Amino acid sequence: xxxxxxxxxNKVTEKGKDVELRCDPISGHTALYWYRQRLGQxxxxxxxxxxNSAPDKSGLPSDRFSAERTGESVSTLTIQRTQxxxxxxxxxxxxxxxxxxxxxxxxxxGTRLTVT
Amino acid sequence: xQKIEQNSEALNIQEGKTATLTCNYTNYSPAYLxxxxxxxxxxxxxxxxIRENEKEKRKERLKVTFDTTxxxxxxxxxxxxxxDSATYLCASISGGYQKxxxxxxxxxxxxx
Numbered sequence: 001x002x003x004x005x006x007x008x009x010n011k012v013t014e015k016g017k018d019v020e021l022r023c024d025p026i027s028g029h030t031a032l033y034w035y036r037q038r039l040g041q042x043x044x045x046x047x048x049x050x051x052n053s054a055p056d057k058s059g060l061p062s063d064r065f066s067a068e069r070t071g072e073s074v075s076t077l078t079i080q081r082t083q084x085x086x087x088x089x090x091x092x093x094x095x096x097x098x099x100x101x102x103x104x105x106x107x108x109x110g111t112r113l114t115v116t
Numbered sequence: 117x118q119k120i121e122q123n124s125e126a127l128n129i130q131e132g133k134t135a136t137l138t139c140n141y142t143n144y145s146p147a148y149l150x151x152x153x154x155x156x157x158x159x160x161x162x163x164x165x166i167r168e169n170e171k172e173k174r175k176e177r178l179k180v181t182f183d184t185t186x187x188x189x190x191x192x193x194x195x196x197x198x199x200d201s202a203t204y205l206c207a208s209i210s211g212g213y214q215k216x217x218x219x220x221x222x223x224x225x226x227x228x
Contacts, residue, residue, distance in 0.1 A: 004159075033216065035218075041220060042205065042218050042219055042220035042221055043160070043205065043218040045215070045216065045217065045218070048215075048216075056215060091159050091160075093159070093160075103148055103150060103165055103209050103216070104150075104162045104165065105152075105160075105162060105216070106162070107159025107160050107161070108159055109157075109158060109159055110158075110159055
């Protein structure tokens, strides 16, 4: 594909409901990252995938958050029993292997999550 | 704990001048530093990467420096234009699996 895509672009949910956010990385990119960005804030690292394994889950804020990835393609971030403090833009990025280009992250447009 | 900070939340400069943004890190030694641009409602876009053993890197009107003594990176935009107005994020890469840590960003406004 042309770039990283994320769906939905916007999600409004009631407190206590579960939500699932999807990320389609650039084809061939083995690394995939999830970040959270609250309004006016920087990017908060959530989780990193190399292929379908996650060597670093340290950024997941609580056990309500989980993520999985199928092979080197789609990833889903699931938030269970959503809380109002989960409201943010969730960004996904991917990068390729090989030289320093593996550090160049290509970001999707994000999913804006609003918990009411 | 390791920390990466961008000192200015916002910076206003006149068109044509050089904008200089600062990124400082503490309690660790990243192998690489990166700079990204983020426009409102969009994901960040990669601009430049610099290694710890490089002093300076350039790309068109952009220049990045990496000073391991000061633990600082400077990001310069020369001959700034209103289209350069955006939030600029620095990011460090460190650790065994090359963890990426982002600063909070500096919002640059170039005034015509």
